[in-house]
Amino acid sequence: MPTSNNQRPDPDLLLAKVKQQEAQARRGKLRIYFGSSAGVGKTYAMLVAARKIESEGRTVLVGVVETHGRAETAALLEGLDILPSKAVSHRGKTLTEFDLDAALLRHPDLILVDELAHSNAPGMRHPKRWQDVDELLAAGIDVFSTLNVQHLESLNDVVGGITNVRVWETVPDKVFDAADEVVLVDIPADELLARLKAGKVYVAQQAERAVNHFFRKGNLMALRELALRRTADRVEGDVQAYRVDQSIESVWKTATALLTCIGPGAGAERVVRAAALLASQLSTDWHAIYVETPDLQRLSAARREKILATLNLAQQLGATTAVIANAQIAESIISYARSHNLSKLVIGRDPIRRLWPWQRSSGQRLAMLAPDIDLIEIGRAEGAAQKDSREVAAAPPMPEADSSDRRKAKGLRYLWAALACIGVTLASFPLAAHFDRSNIVAVFILTVVLVAVRFGRGPAALAAILSVGAFDFFFVPPRFSFAVSDVQYLLTFFIMLAVGLITGQLTAGLRFQARVASHREERAGSLYEIARDLSAAVQVEQVVKISDESIQRTFRASAALLLPDASGRLVVRTPNLDVKHPDAGLAVEIGTAQWAFDRGQPAGFSTDTLPGSEVLYIPLRAPTKARGVLAVKAHNRRLLRIPEQRQLLDTFAALIAIALERVHYVALAQDALLKMESERLRNSLLAALSHDLRTPLTALVGLAESLALTAPKLSTVQLETAEAIQEEARRMSTLVSNLLDMARIESGEVTLNLQWQPLEEVVGAALDAARGMLQRHHVEVRIPRDLPLVKIDAVLIERVLVNLLENVSKYTPPGSTVTLSAGVIGDRLSVSVADNGPGLPAGQEEAVFQKFTRGEREPATPGVGLGLSICRAIIESHQGKIVAAQRPGGGAIFTFTLPIGNPPVPAIEAEAQAADG
């Protein structure tokens, strides 16, 4: 009858474990209750579903639910667990917000978070509620939420156009599309209007007029159609995604990827939204680029900021973004599209304002350059311009510390251009007598070209105009008058002006290209430098110093590294502060940094998380794990918004992370080497000590004993002396053994020789070893026969038992009874040694296990009091516990417990029976 081996893992246990791991790793599911407008009953439907789920035994928490005073909805909240909201004061007002941290801490199975499009009060972790929801999902919590159609990012313009009411709180389509389930809550327009009349729809007092405008039947029907269609799109998307998953069409996806271009003009956002919508309908990737030409570089800081904000919007909508510096817009767009295999181009339509018949719209130019690429032109809304100006005004003013300097330098360049013209005029004056005027014209043209090369386009234009004027005034007859006698000079003037302007334009383009190239080289150079410096670093301090210097040099930013300590808490590491720090007090918020570190996501400035912060926190992700956080505060904050700069910074962060990891492993390897070396040294020292101390003791014991064997026989007194010598030598030997054992165990380097042992055998061996000490004691052993095997180091456990028995023999009078018993309690084996002697001194139950502690009385018994502390060390190394206590009937009891594990008994029994038969 072979029984299964108990060492095999229990499959049920395994399954439970796997399930548990899955639950930890699992992302929560998002269900959105989607409606055409307020009042259709989304919250009501959500609460009904939540109550049902709670009745199925899962934990449901109400995160935020707006009842808007509706009694039916409030009734549904009855009995549900509601999370208290968090009070935030903002500009003197107290706002209540969803408490994300409390929700994460509670970790329910399901949480209800109403109004997905809600914008959080400034100072909350995320600016938007959908980001809170994302974090809840990432923590494995299921979420129910609600959303109205006009809050969908891509439909924002459309709904605005229909209803003339623009909402500013939007949710990116990717959130809606990524939701696991969308439940459409739908009622006909008439019914909704009836509910509105009955006062069942919440209308805020101050917005009543706008709302009345909004709730017109025509609007409601249009919104309803939008909601239905969007839901239908999603359903179709589900089906398509399923088909794609099942087949091999994934290559096809990249081939249809979109490229959209962001321009400086109004309505760029509209183009981006349209592209996002198109990309989601085609379910493809998309890119958004901004081509920065010299003209565009001269735009005001606010407008450039606006362009970057649009780029950021594109990124949030799921685009891959880039900024390309190139004077040739069309060519660079096409080359980007080709290199990234993008076959569709989405651009905004140029305003119709053609100066010259040969001037072509950007669409036409692109079409000529790349006839094979599909071109989609998006119309620009009229109202866009107004909206733009408002947003620009709302954007925080950028610190432009160097703008006045730049203006001064600019003025100086024009001054130099003017001076050059005056100089040339003066120099040419004497030449006029000897040379032909056409040569003088050449001198002026040369000047304009040189000015263009040296000072750029504007000064070149100035120089061209001044040159024409000076030439006319001083050299063309009639001289010293602007009047022109000969009409042919008009042609000369025109050519001079044209040459000046064209060369100016050309050189400016060249200078721009050169600057772009030098920027690029600078970037490559700084990357090379930091990579080289970091590769030489062998200590964390060096990495900190190098990162700080490189970032300061490359980004003109203050940086700090935050590295985790042993417990995973971040600590700011700065290089020596005496280094000149333009902004030494980089106010690092540890909480934000810790969040970035724990989640492995950037936080702070220009990210989704706490964007109000001035400091950007980038986690240092190395191949094995996050190694810390890089905090950066740029003096010119726009710099960090430019995608190229951010990418460069991310590359820096990656390099720093790898350097930190390398340093970490170097340190680890050194530690290990040191540890091995010291362990080897300790072991050989202990072995030598053991040998050197025991050898003379052996001789002493043996020689003392051999005295008794000598002839002629010794006298009784002499014999007793010999016996005493022998006894003392043995005591000494025990002492040495104890000390050496303690040293070995203390060092934590004892390797247990764990074997499955019957306790009975170990007890037998211990009793045999303690036989001499217990000669005058009664020994009782109570060990049940069916005790399971226990996995122990038999030598050490025998040692524990011998020490406990020795303890009894020392502290109890002869004739006492010592009882050794064992039994199973739960999943542990319990063994106790009890006596009926005087017991322990009161309150000393714990102290007896301390080193060099002995019972209160000082009896004439040997020992340094190491015995019990050795016992404790041995038992603890077996994951067991040992305690001392008073026995109720008098005497002391020492009990130790050991984990049982899965003893391999059944296999043995089976074999025994098989052999028997």
Place this chain on the structure above:
Amino acid sequence: MAEPLPVAILIEDERQIRRFVRTALETEGWVVHEAETMRQGLTDAGTRKPDLIILDLGLPDGDGVEFLHDLRGWSKVPVIVLSARVNEQDKIEALDAGADDYLTKPFGIGELLARVRAASRRRMEAGAEVGSVFEFGDVKVDFSLRTAHKGGKPIHLTPIEYRLLSLLIANAGKVLTHRQILREVWGPAHSEDGHYVRVYMGHLRHKLEDDPTQPKHILTETAVGYRLVQAARS
């Protein structure tokens, strides 16, 4: 002419230990040759026809296990190993390499002489055929009938228990390591399953010992192996 005195070779580098061991052995009538190094010990073992070798494992010029491998190539003389080390692995290696018994320093003369007597008795009996009946305590094992009795009552033994008991009796007085027992009783495939031996020893003790928790005959050498003692200790 009287029987020649038994010869012992004592290989030990510590003079004082040699001195008392020699004294002890000589009172028992042994002729003792001392060797300070392993090399000299090996030469003596080859030339002096010893009846017993006492070998210290911690010699300056070599490893005792190597000595045993060399010796066992051509001699079956009993070897008692002296070890100052606490590490059981050294003892196991020495026993597996062919040592008959061991003593851990410090040891008393009483222990030494008991081991010496057991070893020389085994050497004497090695020549003679093991009798068909073996007795220890009140246990009587009859090999011809394959039966065991305790206090006159028949005891049922499983085949494995019987093989185990036979092995212990054949090596009475000598320490058998776990590995030796496993190899002999279960076969070489089981040489790592040490708990088999421990469990069956427990069965044997319950059947043959008066008090299995304080055995008098089937003794445990903790972490090393077992030894069957014929005459119960006082």
